[in-house]
Amino acid sequence: MLRVENVAHHFVGPDGTGALEALAPISFQVRPGEFVCLIGPSGCGKSTLLRIIAGLLTPSMGIVTLDGMPIRKPQRRVGLVFQQSNLMPWRTVLDNLALPLELAGADAQTRTLQANAVLQRIGLGGFGGAYPSELSGGMAQRVAIGRALIYNPDVLLLDEPFGALDALTREQMQLDLMQLWASERKTAIMVTHSITEAVFIADRVLVMSRRPGRLRADLTIPLPRPRRLDMVHAPDFGALVHQIRENIEAP
Numbered sequence: 001m002l003r004v005e006n007v008a009h010h011f012v013g014p015d016g017t018g019a020l021e022a023l024a025p026i027s028f029q030v031r032p033g034e035f036v037c038l039i040g041p042s043g044c045g046k047s048t049l050l051r052i053i054a055g056l057l058t059p060s061m062g063i064v065t066l067d068g069m070p071i072r073k074p075q076r077r078v079g080l081v082f083q084q085s086n087l088m089p090w091r092t093v094l095d096n097l098a099l100p101l102e103l104a105g106a107d108a109q110t111r112t113l114q115a116n117a118v119l120q121r122i123g124l125g126g127f128g129g130a131y132p133s134e135l136s137g138g139m140a141q142r143v144a145i146g147r148a149l150i151y152n153p154d155v156l157l158l159d160e161p162f163g164a165l166d167a168l169t170r171e172q173m174q175l176d177l178m179q180l181w182a183s184e185r186k187t188a189i190m191v192t193h194s195i196t197e198a199v200f201i202a203d204r205v206l207v208m209s210r211r212p213g214r215l216r217a218d219l220t221i222p223l224p225r226p227r228r229l230d231m232v233h234a235p236d237f238g239a240l241v242h243q244i245r246e247n248i249e250a251p
Ligand SMILES: Nc1ncnc2c1ncn2[C@@H]1O[C@H](COP(=O)(O)OP(=O)(O)O)[C@@H](O)[C@H]1O
Pocket: 011, 012, 020, 021, 022, 041, 042, 043, 044, 045, 046, 047, 048, 049, 211
């Protein structure tokens, strides 16, 4: 169980003044294996919250725990994916995937074995020797997801992972991510700007208010799984999208 308890954050300027309240106290829980989408206006503190959950940022207030253990620094049980793949252009796909292992001092054989296993899981079997410049945007994002999976984390955090992709690639990536999540039973929290994407993917959608972000709504998405692309045209899907939009736009 992942618990966010009364977490708030303000950024302080370099001279110690000009505090900016980025995140109002926020509390919620995510059950193991649940897929939660986080949605809210730009600048409301979504990335800040995700960085706190990842242990990359210490909150001004509150605590995040995973199975009762406080998260105070990055850990292997939590994988993180950003909008940009941030691959190293001079390293092959396989070497990019293996980077976290290399930094942790794993031997070459272990690195190759584990990176190859992840390569299959992200559907890029034949591309281990390719360089990032040879990949499409969608493929590069797959590698970024693979790199986050290298330690087989229990929790996957994704910050607008498909935001830079074209619409068709994005749909395919949504389907593939859901399949990966379903087969590996991970807990996932994904930030997205797209209401449709949130409803399509999530078990639950958390709606945040404008900065300083607070939790405005916590909506269960009761659509059956596996989800199919044609579901977005169904009336119940439309009703959920409408409900979230109203929550985002309400004063
Ligand atoms: N390192 C930082 N220093 C100062 N202010 C920041 C920093 N990171 C983010 N902010 C500010 O905090 C607010 C929330 O940012 P962010 O979490 O990135 O929002 P979101 O991801 O919802 O768009 C914004 O006003 C942003 O400018």
